Amino acid sequence: MEFLVKSGSPEKRRTPALVVGVFANRSLSESAALLDQACGGMITSVLRRGDMEGETGQVLWLYDLPNISADRVLLIGCGKAEALNEATFARILAAMTRALQQSGAAEAVSYLCELAVKQYDMQWKLQQSVLVIEDTLYRFDQFKQKKEDTKRPLKRVIFGLPTRNNLPQGEQAVREASAMATGMRLTKDLGNLPGNICTPSYLAEQAQQLARTYTDLAVSVLEEAELEALGMQALLAVTKGTEQPAKFIIVEYRKGEAKDKPVVLVGKGVTFDSGGISLKPGEAMDEMKYDMCGAASVLGTLLACAELMLPINLIGVIPAVENMPSGKATRPGDIVTTLSGQSVEILNTDAEGRLILCDALTYVERFEPEVVIDIATLTGACIIALGHQGCALFSNQAALAQDLCEAGQQMYDRAWEMPLWEEYQEQLKSNFADMANIGGRPAGSITAACFLARFTKKYAWAHLDIAGVAWKSGKEKGATGRPVPLLLRYLLNRLHSRAHG
Structure with a gap:
């Protein structure tokens, strides 16, 4: 169009x-x-x-x-x-x-x-x-x-x-929105693909295809042997039950000044989530192909930035896995050591997104990021709290939370900030490890964010729980492309602020 x-x-x-x-x-x-x-x-x-x-x-x-x-x-x-x-x-x-x-x-x-x-x-x-x-x-x-x-x-x-005076600003607005729409289309297409096609390997191939199309993008993919050598036992615990190998995808877009620290986007890439041994109910399980919409939104945002040739440093990190039950699958009660050195008791294998994200959030420290934002279809509790109107936002920095909320409001792709009070951390206590991977039914989306917060103490971080907005069910079933508008607007606002700051 x-x-x-x-x-x-x-x-x-x-x-x-x-x-x-x-x-x-x-x-x-x-x-x-x-x-x-x-x-x-x-x-x-x-x-x-x-x-x-x-x-x-x-x-x-x-x-x-x-x-x-x-x-x-x-x-x-x-x-x-x-x-x-x-x-x-x-x-x-x-x-x-x-x-x-x-x-x-x-x-x-x-x-x-x-x-x-x-x-x-x-x-x-x-x-x-x-x-x-x-x-x-x-x-x-x-x-x-x-x-x-x-x-x-x-x-x-x-x-x-x-x-005619309106034309220059109008042309710029349309140019930005067209790039945004292109990124959303990729995000939707990847989300709507079935799990037998959109595997972790397929996601890696799509990232590599993006880099062939946009020469400003550089892609590297870490294989399971490399993840094992690094010590990503939390991520690898999720992928034990499947025949699909995990892929750790890194997409770098560096068109900013060399001295500028990057913004890092981390996207949850569970290409199909059966729940593992903690098996999900059969009803609507087909929609668990959408559990990689966080990863898809990272690729969509990178594509939009490349289309616009934005002068920024941006890195996308996608831990991509499939969560399936088998004789080799991780069991409830198993304990693993994360890349950070902290141990986790896995009480529920269906709380797998936080296990792949925690290792990714530790990994990105090496980029010395200015900001890290993770995007994940993380909890059903988020839908209970906010429905399908907005995503839940958690952050360890008030200014970052405010900037993301403002960007979401500007694009009608809204986010609502939720608390990260220290008292919620009590729910993650384990008798046998440094923490459990779930905190019980109360405040489920908050305790999931509190779990992630334990791995983000070295940088400014925000977490977007997009479980309620990444796709629609019913007769309009399909991926929405959100939160690409929020993310791109946040990046554009940063550029505008620097230019006029």
């Missing part, structure tokens, strides 16, 4: 399809009013007949309007103007995209970015437009014999801006 920004009056725009908004009670948006004036009130006349009330998501096509250069005009219902928020704006954009895709128009010009969304500027609306359009059009059908092909698909969307 190609996205452009142009200025100019809507009635003069030559295009197969022109999109404007209509509010509740048939009130016209600014551009709709200009069109109505140009065509002698025909839009108002049509609306008076009751064909459209302007309820959110309603659509109405108008053809061959006099004195209008566009072939057809799409009216989109926007609901009450004073109630227009982030969620409503996304619904409007999705309705527009579906109507355009079915129309046969290869190009469209949208004036929906003129709508006033509380607390958000034109750049935000442009970026959300790109992301929602791409998300609405996304299909994962590579295994289907009959694909949902559109004979004349939408190929180009032009966003109409008020004046």
